[in-house]
Amino acid sequence: MAPSLALSTAEKLRKDGNTYFKKDRFAAAIDAYTEAITLCPNVPVYWTNRALCHRKRNDWTKVEEDSRKAIQLDHNSVKGNYMLGLALLQKQEYAEGVKALERALDLGRGANPKGYMVEEIWQELSKAKYMEWEDTSSKRSWELQNLKADCETALKEKHDALQVEGFLDEAATTHMKQLEALGRVFEKAAEADTPSEVPDYLCCKITLDIFRDPVITPSGVTYERSVIHHHLEKVGRFDPITRELLDQSELIPNFAIKEAVQAYLQQHGWAYGT
Known part of the structure; x- marks a missing residue:
């Protein structure tokens, strides 16, 4: 088959696949995309369209x-990176999944900042980051609890031993102070994993949600x-707060706040769930 005829036939099959997909006929859509x-x-x-069908059928492999x-075929494929990220998260490969979603988000913002894909990718990335934080936070909490128990046992x-040697009053006072100090140390160590209020300067004045872009x-x-x-x-x-006239062309990316948000989220992963 001539290349031009093959491409026109493949495009017709793609459109057929799109029609099947809209009708939730995913098996038929997969067949059409496979022929294309x-x-x-x-x-x-063609590959991303078929991947989307597999996603609908939860066939993550x-x-x-x-x-x-x-x-x-295209390193800058937004949908390719997006769905790869989702598939890796299903395998609980959080680090690689997050990396693919972050690339999809960067590519999506560059191609169409206001597109629906950007919002969808951000939502999935936030969930992934929160899941990653939950996983590592749970491990840290378990390690801290075990370490604290070991320290308390050593202090006891x-x-x-001091009681046996006859230093009853001194031993009791020292033991209580050491336990209190130990508690403060471990409370401090757990602070980053303890949800609290996100600082106001990191939140949008309209939605009060933490900044994304x-x-x-x-x-x-x-x-x-x-x-x-x-x-x-x-x-x-107009500016909703100052009421001054405002045009979209006057808006400038606030990289300082964006970096501050990224630094905050890196230290407080729970904030992805807010």
């Missing part, structure tokens, strides 16, 4: 396979990009 791949195996979208093939043995206005107020865009398009072309 057979005709034109170097078109990334095939999602991973098709996503990797799409990325091999020391206290018992902060932008600053000429008046110096920082907002979440998608939120201020929505305000300017649906409410009016």
Whole structure:
């Protein structure tokens, strides 16, 4: 078959697959995309479309396979990186899954900052980061509890030895102080894993949610990009806090706040769940 005819036939099959997909006929959609791949195996979208069908059927092994093939053909495939991340998370490979989702988010923001994919990827990335934090936090908590128990046992043995030697009052006082100090040390060690209020300067003035993609206005107020865009398009072309006239072109990325948010989230993974 001539290349041009193969491509036109493959495109028709892709459209057929899309129609089947919208009707939740995923097996038929997979067959159509597979035929398209057979005709034109170097078109990334055929692989990502089929991966999306496998995702709907919870066949994560095939999602991973098709996503990797799409990325091999196009390293900048947003959907390829996104679904690879989801497939890796299903295998509880949190670090690699998060890395793929972060790349998908960066690519998505570059291609279409206001697109639905960016929001969807962020939601999945937040869940993944929170799951990763839960996993590591649970391990840290277990290790701290065991270490604290060992320290308390050692202090008790020391206290018992002093009692045997006849230093009853002194031993009791010292033991209590050491236990209190020990408690403070372990309480401090657990602080990073203890949920609290996110600092106001890291949150959007409109939604009060932690920033994802902060932008600053000429008046110096920082907002979440998608939120201020929505305000300017649906409410009016003015700053919602200062009421000064404002155009989208005047918004500048606030990299300082973005870095501060990333540093905060790195130390307080629980905040991904807020």
